[in-house]
Amino acid sequence: MFHFARCSRLTRNTVTTDRYLCSLKIRDVFIHCKRRVQHTVQWSSSQNTATHFTVIWRQAQKVLRLASRQQLRQSNISLKLILAPAALTVTARLFSSGAHCHVDVNNNIPSEVKEKTPEFSWSVLWVFVRPELLALIGAVILAFAAAVLNIQIPMMLGDLVNVVARHMREQAGHYMRDIRTPAVKLLGLYALQGMLTSGYIILLSRVGERVAANMRKTLFSSLLRQDVAFFDANKTGQLVNRLTSDIQEFKSSFKLVISQGLRSTTQTVGCFFSLYIISPKLTGLTVLVLPCLVGAGALIGSFLRALSRNAQEQVAKATGVADEALGNVRTVRAFAMEDRELEMYAAEVEKSAEMNETLGTGIAVFQGLSNIVLNSIVLGTIFAGGSLMACNDMSPGDLMSFLVASQTVQRSLASISILFGQMVRGMSAGARVFEYLTLEPSIPLTGGGRIPHRSLTGRVDFMNIYFSYPTRPGNQVLKNFSLTLPPCRTVAIVGESGGGKSTVAALLERFYDPSGGEILLDGLDIRTLDPSWLRGHVIGFISQEPVLFGTSVMENIRFGKPSATDVEVVAASKQANAHNFITGFSDGYNTVVGERGVTLSGGQKQRIAIARALIKNPSILILDEATSALDAESERVVQEALDRATSGRTVLIIAHRLSTIQGADLICVMSDGRIVEAGTHPELLSKGGLYAELIKRQRSEK
C-alpha cells in the first residue's frame, strides 16, 4: 500500500520536477538522475529485482529525454553513462539489503517486531481432537440422526392434519382409529429424537472437556518451556487469560458448533429436500432468496471476525492490568496508587466493553437482518401456498407441512447465524491458544551433555561475551566481557547499578544466550550441556528477593530437590540457619508460608531460599545481592549461613554492599559492560582506582 502511495506521489510531483530539471545543467541532471534512482530504490525496496530495474530504466529514460531537451546530446553523454553510477548504487543496495532486516519507511518499526495476528490452525486442532475421535464420531452420528428425525416431523404433522381435515370435511370414518397410527408414529419419533439428543450432548460434553483439558495442559507446558525473554515481553495476566478464558471460549464454541451447527445444517438441507417434495414451485421461490443471504452473511462475517479478535485482545489486556495490580498489591498500597490502578483497569475495561458492544451490535444487525428476510419468506409462503391451494395444487396438510418445514429451516438458519458469531469468537480464541502451543523456545529445557558429578570441578570461564536483552536489542549490556571463576573460589562482582552484574548470573544460568562469545563450564560450552542438569544440579541461585511458593516450608525447601527426604530437608535448613525459627512455628515444617512467602520476614524467607538452594548440593553458588535487603541482625544470621554454604564451592557473589565481599578471593569491578579492575580487596585499595573510589563513596554515605 505504502509503495503505491509513494509511487503516485512521485508521479504527481513529476511535472514540477521536470520543469525544475529543465533549468539544470548537465552535471545537475546527472546528479538528479542518480538521486531519482536511489529514491526509487527506497520506495520499491520490497519489490523484486526486475521491478527495480524496470523502474530505474523508466526514470533514466525520462531524465535522458529531459537531458535531450537541454541539448545534452551535444555533450555526448549516453544513457549508459548516466545509468552506470545509479545502477551501481542500486546493485550495492540490493545485495546489502539481504543482510539487514527490512525496515518500514513509513514508521521506522522493523517489520519483524510488529505484532502479527495469530492464525487458527486446523492441524493443531486435529492433534487434540484425534484422541477423542470415536466419541466425536458417535456424537456426530447421534446429532445427525436427531436432525434427520426432526426432518420427518413436518411430514408427519402434515399427515396428522390431513386426517383431521378429512374428518372435518367428510364427517365419516372412525376418527380415533384413523388418527392413532400417525399420532403414535409422531410420539415415537419425539421420544427417539429426545434420546438421541441426550446421547449426543453427553458425548459432546465429554469430547469438549477432554479437548479443553488437554489444551490447557499442553499450553501450560509450552508456556513453562518458553525462554525467559518470552516472559520479559509478555504479561503474565495475558498468558493466564489464554489458559482460562480463551480455552473456555473455544470449548463452548466447539461444542455448540458441532451440536447445533450439525443439527441446524442437517435440518436445513433435509427440510429443503422435504420442501421440494411437497411443492417444487414454492421451494423454487424460497431458493431464489438464498444466494443473497449467503453473500451478505460472508461479508458481514469477515468484518465481525476482525472485531471479535480485537475485542478479545482488549479483554486480555485488561486482565493483565488487574493481574499486575493484585499481584503487587503491597506496592500499590504502599504508594497509595489504588485509584490510579483502578483508573488504568477501568480504562482498559471500558475499551473492551466498547469493542464488545460494537461486536454485539454487529452480531445483532446480522441476526436482525436474517430474521427479517426469513420471516418475509414465511409470509410469502402463506401467500403463494394459499393461491396453490385455491388451484388444488396443494392440500391443507401439504401447506401445514411446508410451513412447519420452512419454520424449521428458518429456525435452523437463525441458529446458524448465531452460531456463526460464536464460531468467529471461538476461532479467534483458538488462534490465540494455538499461537503459544506451537511456539518453540530457542533454549530448550533439556537435552545435551552432563559432566559426571565426581569429575565436575566447577570452573567457569566467560569468554569475550557480548549480550543485549532481546526486548532491548539496542542496549548492549555486556561488551567483550571476560571472567574466570576458579573451582572452589569466591569471586565477587561489584560496580554501578545497572552495569550488568545480574546479567552475568542470568547468562550463567542460561536464562539467555549471549550474542557473542561463549561461557565454559569445566572447558565445555554450556550451550552443549543439558540446561535442566545445569540449573537443577550444578548451580544454586540465591537472589535478593527470594520468591517462595504458597505451600509449606517443607515443600518450599524440597523444591530444590523433589526426591529429598525429610532428614535432608532438615539438614539443609540447619545449614541455612533456618531450623530454629522453623521449629518455632506451631506447625513447624508444615507451616504454610502464604502467597510468595508473604507470612515470613525477609530474613526468614532468605534462609528458606538458602536451604532450598543448598539441598541440591550445587557445585556453583550464585549470590545475587543476597543480603542487601536485610536489616543488620538478619544480615548477620544470613551471612553466617552463607559463609557456611560457600565453602567447597565455586561462588559468584554479586554485591552492592562492599563490606560483604572483602574476603572474596577475587573482586572484579564492572563498568560499561566489562571488567575494568580485578584483584583482592587490599590490592584494589592500594591501586586507588574505581574500587577504592566506590569504597570511599560508600563510607561517606554511612
Ligand SMILES: Nc1ncnc2c1ncn2[C@@H]1O[C@H](COP(=O)(O)OP(=O)(O)OP(=O)(O)O)[C@@H](O)[C@H]1O
Ligand atoms: N529482563 C530485562 N530486559 C531488558 N533489559 C534488562 C533486563 N534486565 C536488566 N536489563 C537492563 O540491563 C542492564 C543491566 O541490568 P542488571 O540487572 O544486570 O544490572 P546490575 O548491575 O545487576 O544492577 P543492580 O546493581 O542495580 O542490580 C540495565 O540497563 C537493565 O535496565
